[in-house]
Amino acid sequence: METTQEKTLNGVPTDRLVETMQAIRKQPEIAKFKFRAKNRWDDGARNVATVGAFHGALEEHPREEPFEYVLDEHPVLLGGDTGGNPVEYLLTALSGCLTTSLVYHAAARGIEVTGVESSYEGDIDLHGFLGMDESVRPGYQEIRVTMKVEADVSEEIKDELVQAAKDHSPVYDVVSNGTRVEVVRAR
């Protein structure tokens, strides 16, 4: 366990994690967050997303410099390959969320983790995207994930950590179960 200014485990400030949960118990509204992104089409397959302010813990959180993400397609999919493509960003999101969920839940349980590595592969059949076969979905038909956890605990506890990541990861939940997406065209 690292000890700096604050008590941390796995780089997670565990004191503040406990304080956050106590604050939420007193005032459940603290737990309500709104995350946001904007996107501007550039040309062809290339577009740029920006991630700036979000809302949470009862206030707005601006960011001085929004994060900027370039999305494109590989030439085989008729783009310029200046950035990952949208379905690769989806795997990126899933990877970050399972990892963070595992690390945070290990910290909450007092388990020191020394490494987490994971790999992701998903199958897409372009018949769906191209509208060539209505029986083929446009999205991933399946996503396979392999997670490697380094920690000085039993195999059983490592399995529990992976299970905790699956049970609590927001992106895993959305990708596994879907969610309501409302699309409106601005006039």
Next chain:
Amino acid sequence: METTQEKTLNGVPTDRLVETMQAIRKQPEIAKFKFRAKNRWDDGARNVATVGAFHGALEEHPREEPFEYVLDEHPVLLGGDTGGNPVEYLLTALSGCLTTSLVYHAAARGIEVTGVESSYEGDIDLHGFLGMDESVRPGYQEIRVTMKVEADVSEEIKDELVQAAKDHSPVYDVVSNGTRVEVVRAR
């Protein structure tokens, strides 16, 4: 309509799009793609995803330099804010996919688009992630999207373009409907 070396519309090489569809009709296996990502935990909420080779059109497509994406959490969520968080990357993925789907389908229909801008907002209640209330899902409860399309066509055609994006976007499909995610722990 732009005319360079190849015929393009909206920056999409429409001749090659038609050729791709003809090739898929002859040999459906060409349409099968496998996209991938890897992730390595750094510390606390910070981890780094890399996106490199993928499989499609019957062959592997290596990338000399993989794309690297830093994921982190804002201090209010106990991280260092060195990158967007996983649920912000999910919105990024969705934004890129709806945009590209709209632009490609417009190109396939011969419609010139001069601008696409969109914004995304999703609601998360931390009770789910923190395991404080089993009735609250960890993921987005709803995602709201606003798309603005600039094109010299009727409002009705613009609505059709947005609908085509929804109908064919791989990320919209996964986020709306979910997909099977298999997680295995490497031993």
